[in-house]
Amino acid sequence: MISRRDFLQVGMAASAIVGASGFGNWARLAAQQSLTQDQLLEFDTFGNVSLIHVTDIHGQLKPIYFREPSINIGVGGNKGVVPHVTGADFRKLYGIADGSPSHYALSSGDFSSLAQTYGRVGGLDRVATVIKAIRADRPDAILLDGGDTWHGSYTCLKTQGQDMVNVMNALAPDAMTFHWEFTLGSDRVAELVEQLPFAALGQNIFDAEWDEPTELFPPYKMFERGGTKIAVIGQAFPYMPIANPGWMFPEYAFGIRDEHMAAMVEEVRAAGAECVVVLSHNGFDVDKKMASVVPGIDVILSGHTHDALPEPVQVGETIIVPSGSNGKFVSRVDLDIRDGRMMGYRTKLIPIFSDVITPDAEVAALIDEQRAPYLAEMSEVIGQTDSLLYRRGNFNGTWDDLICDALLSERDAEIALSPGVRWGPSLVPGQDITREDIFGVTSMTYGQAYRTEMTGDFLKVVLEDVADNIFNPDPYYQQGGDMVRTGGLGYRIDVSKPQGERISNMTLVNTGEAIDPAKSYVVAGWASVNEDTEGPQIWDVVESHIRKLGTVTVQDNTNVDVVGV
Numbered sequence: 001m002i003s004r005r006d007f008l009q010v011g012m013a014a015s016a017i018v019g020a021s022g023f024g025n026w027a028r029l030a031a032q033q034s035l036t037q038d039q040l041l042e043f044d045t046f047g048n049v050s051l052i053h054v055t056d057i058h059g060q061l062k063p064i065y066f067r068e069p070s071i072n073i074g075v076g077g078n079k080g081v082v083p084h085v086t087g088a089d090f091r092k093l094y095g096i097a098d099g100s101p102s103h104y105a106l107s108s109g110d111f112s113s114l115a116q117t118y119g120r121v122g123g124l125d126r127v128a129t130v131i132k133a134i135r136a137d138r139p140d141a142i143l144l145d146g147g148d149t150w151h152g153s154y155t156c157l158k159t160q161g162q163d164m165v166n167v168m169n170a171l172a173p174d175a176m177t178f179h180w181e182f183t184l185g186s187d188r189v190a191e192l193v194e195q196l197p198f199a200a201l202g203q204n205i206f207d208a209e210w211d212e213p214t215e216l217f218p219p220y221k222m223f224e225r226g227g228t229k230i231a232v233i234g235q236a237f238p239y240m241p242i243a244n245p246g247w248m249f250p251e252y253a254f255g256i257r258d259e260h261m262a263a264m265v266e267e268v269r270a271a272g273a274e275c276v277v278v279l280s281h282n283g284f285d286v287d288k289k290m291a292s293v294v295p296g297i298d299v300i301l302s303g304h305t306h307d308a309l310p311e312p313v314q315v316g317e318t319i320i321v322p323s324g325s326n327g328k329f330v331s332r333v334d335l336d337i338r339d340g341r342m343m344g345y346r347t348k349l350i351p352i353f354s355d356v357i358t359p360d361a362e363v364a365a366l367i368d369e370q371r372a373p374y375l376a377e378m379s380e381v382i383g384q385t386d387s388l389l390y391r392r393g394n395f396n397g398t399w400d401d402l403i404c405d406a407l408l409s410e411r412d413a414e415i416a417l418s419p420g421v422r423w424g425p426s427l428v429p430g431q432d433i434t435r436e437d438i439f440g441v442t443s444m445t446y447g448q449a450y451r452t453e454m455t456g457d458f459l460k461v462v463l464e465d466v467a468d469n470i471f472n473p474d475p476y477y478q479q480g481g482d483m484v485r486t487g488g489l490g491y492r493i494d495v496s497k498p499q500g501e502r503i504s505n506m507t508l509v510n511t512g513e514a515i516d517p518a519k520s521y522v523v524a525g526w527a528s529v530n531e532d533t534e535g536p537q538i539w540d541v542v543e544s545h546i547r548k549l550g551t552v553t554v555q556d557n558t559n560v561d562v563v564g565v
Contacts, residue, residue, distance in 0.1 A: 035101055035118075037357050041133050046346040047336030048226030049275060050138040052131055055146025055303035056325035056423070058180075059153030059164055059443070061367045063120035063354035064425035066326045068308065069392035070108040073495055073565055076473025078285050083307035083322065094310055105328070105351040106308055112388050115428045118353060122327035124167050125359035125367055126352050130330045131171055132360065138334075140225040143173045144232060146303030146323070147281040150192065151180035152423045154378045154439035155371055160188050163370035165195070170363050175199040175221055179237035179281045179304060180423075183445050186249040190216060201234020201279060203264050204257040208250060219264050228275060228337040231268035233261065235280040235290075237304060239479040242469075245446055245529040256286065256476055258294050265296040274340045277301065284313075284322055285475035291315035298342045299333060306392070306422045310349050319345060326425060328352055378436035383546040385433055387554040390426040391441060394470065395483045395493075395562065398554040399424060399441045403526075403538070404487025405554075406545035411451045411535075413524035414508065415459070416487030420466070421527075433546055438539050442526075448535040449526040457517035460503055463491060468499045486559065489515070496564030509559055 074084025085093055087109050096102045104114040105121065135141050149168060150161030161184050168176075175198055181189055193200045193216055203219035206212060213219060220233040238256045240249065265276055275298050280287050283304040291300055292315050300320045308324030312333075323331040329349050336344040371378075391397040400418050407416035424441035427433065454462075462484065469479040483493075492505040506515035515521070526538040546552060 035353065035356050037129075040350055040353065040356060041130065043137070043332060043334075043348050044346065045137055046334035047344065049228055049230060049335040049337055050134065050141035051277065051299065051301065051331075051333040051335070052134055052141050052143040053146065053301040053321060053323045053331040053333065054127065054143075054327070055281075055301070055323050056148040056306050057124070057164070057327045058148055058325065058423040059151055059156035060122055060326045060425065060440075061124050061153070061155070061163065061167060061370065063123035063126070064326060064440075065115055065120055065428055066122070066328050067111045067388070067390040067392060067426040068106060068108045069394075071393045071395065073394050073471070073562075074285070075471045075495055076475075078288070078475070082309055082313060083284055083305070101351065101353065102310070105353075106310065111390075111426070112428050119355040121354055122352050123354045123359065124171070124327055125364035126354050126357040127327050127330055128171055128360035128363040129357050130350055130352065134332055142223055142225060142230065142232070143171065144277070144279045144301055145173045145176035146279060146301055147177045147179045147181065147236065148303065148325075148423070149176065149181065150184065152440065152443055154436045154443060155374050157439065157443045157445070158374055159370070160184055161192055165192055166370060167363065167366055169197060170366055173198050174223065175201050175232050175234065175279060177201050177234040177236050177279050177281050178205070178217075179240070180244070182240055182249045182252070183244050185445070186251050189249070193217075199232075199234075201232065202236040203233050203261055204238060204254055205236050206253045206255075206257075208253040211253065214252070220268055222268065222271065222273065226337070229272045230275045230277060230337075231271075231273035232277045232279055233264050233268070235261065235278055235282055237281045238286070242479050243481070245531065247531045248445070256282070256290070258290055261290065262294045262296075265294060269296060275299070275335060275337045275342060280304075283475075283478065284320065285478060287320050288313065288315050289475045291318035291320060299335070299345075301331070301333075308349060312345075312347055317342070321347060323349065325423070378434065378439065380435050381432045382435055382438065382543050383433045383550055383552055385427050385431055385552040386429055387552060388426065388429055389552070389554070391424040392422060393482065395560045396485055396557045399426075400485035401487070401554050401557050402546075402552060403442070403542055404485055406542045407449060407524040407526070408487050410541045410545050411449060411524035413451060413488070413522045414510075415454075415489045415521050415523045417462070417523060417525035418485040418487070419527040420470075420482030420484050422481050433552065435543065438542050438546070442539040442542060444527060446528070446533065447526055447538045448528070448533045449524060449538045449541045450528055450533050450535045451522065451524045453520040454523045455518060455520050456506065456515040459489070459515065459521070459523070460506060460517070463493075463503045463506075464500050467493060467495075467502045471495045471502065472499070490559035490561075492561040492563065494564040495562065505561065
């Protein structure tokens with residue numbers, strides 16, 4: 001097998017290139033001069049098969065800032081292991097130098113300062129450059145999209161995903177799988193899938209009425225590359241009707257369906273597949289468990305939980321490759337397939353530093369074409385931020401704190417609830433906040449901001465249910481994103497406790513009084529999965545709040561006391 005040292009090409013080589021750069025304009029210039037596109041793309045071609053993986057792009061066509069989480073708690077057998085290692089511990093684990101490009105790309109510490117040094121990341125025109133470079137080296141490389149592609153931006157919402165379809169088609173994937181795409185509604189999803197020039201895969205997407213696989217989403221596709229037969233099996237997000245509104249796609253049922261996955265692996269092996277690749281939107285911990293219970297999988301390309309690791313994790317004979325989110329990374333996976341099995345592999349997680357990688361001119365023009373009809377409206381400046389605005393984290397992010405503040409203020413509520421979703425670019429202090437930025441963290445097809453009353457007892461039930469979706473020690477019961485964000489409500493959570501016993505010490509922040517189980521409280525929230533939810537759109541609520549503030553300053557959030565870690 002390839003050595004650990006070879007896996008660390010990004011982290012170690014990039015650190016050696018630029019060292020521990022300082023801050024400010026000089027450091028930014030030095031970084032741009034020292035870190036080159038050729039160095040980011042450098043790779044010792046290996047074996048006879050190449051895979052290219054992108055996932056969780058969330059509608060981001062242009063370069064952005066994106067901060068990795070500082071808190072990512074693992075429970076059960078995943079406690080204290082990647083991807084549940086963050087910050088300085090993560091950098092120590094992988095030998096990443098403080099202040100290096102890999103520190104900035106893969107870790108959260110000193111993010112605002114390092115952002116001034118290394119600039120934005122992503123941009124599908126830069127991703128196109130990387131993909132074309134890999135194909136120039138390995139012309140028959142298989143490009144696979146892990147889903148959460150047609151969702152998450154102003155233009156994606158306005159075009160019902162057409163902007164992303166148009167641009168991704170230009171990148172020429174070989175297959176994709178799905179999650180948030182289904183929130184466009186089943187009719188629109190079918191319309192888009194039918195026009196795709198590549199495979200739309202989902203072994204776990206079943207007809208809800210007949211409980212059998214669908215024709216629109218075949219379970220797998222066979223490829224012959226490098227003299228080898230390769231099967232790519234799609235695994236869509238298993239918990240669609242729980243995490244998202246089932247009424248939007250009533251024809252479909254999902255689930256993990258690992259027994260059906262095992263049958264598909266056997267089927268493709270019987271058909272001559274020498275390599276089995278699962279294109280997954282399970283989430284990393286679920287993928288680890290699936291690898292342990294389904295034999296015969298060589299590679300799982302992992303999506304959904306937005307994890308970015310500089311080397312794969314191996315479970316038995318299966319390697320699991322996570323590739324980050326928002327167009328921030330591209331993974332290259334080279335495989336040596338001989339005598340019907342994987343003999344070795346070499347991978348590289350390529351960070352898309354947008355100031356370093358030259359944009360592909362054709363794709364850049366296509367991106368601008370998609371954005372042109374909406375550019376004036378979405379570019380309007382709504383306010384400025386003095387704070388780093390980010391979303392990632394198990395319990396809160398400053399973007400979510402701002403959204404909760406907007407709900408409390410604009411909807412005249414005592415308590416605010418905001419979903420613990422992971423998508424959305426970051427903003428660094430001093431940036432303007434545009435309408436596009438607001439949509440980048442609120443854009444969805446069920447964004448109504450409701451206002452209702454909930455008893456203290458019901459609020460605890462809500463928190464307990466979400467907590468179990470995240471901190472159940474069995475990954476197959478982890479159905480959510482991160483913890484629901486709260487405004488005006490403080491609580492203690494013991495992640496080591498069983499279901500129903502994790503939440504305590506619930507308090508009303510403004511008064512410090514304990515939440516009364518029998519008392520009703522005015523609650524504002526958004527992204528309800530209920531079909532008849534009424535209220536203004538969340539992006540309008542947030543825009544109104546930011547306009548009134550002018551300049552946003554988000555205070556440290558100490559309302560959640562986390563124990564049992």
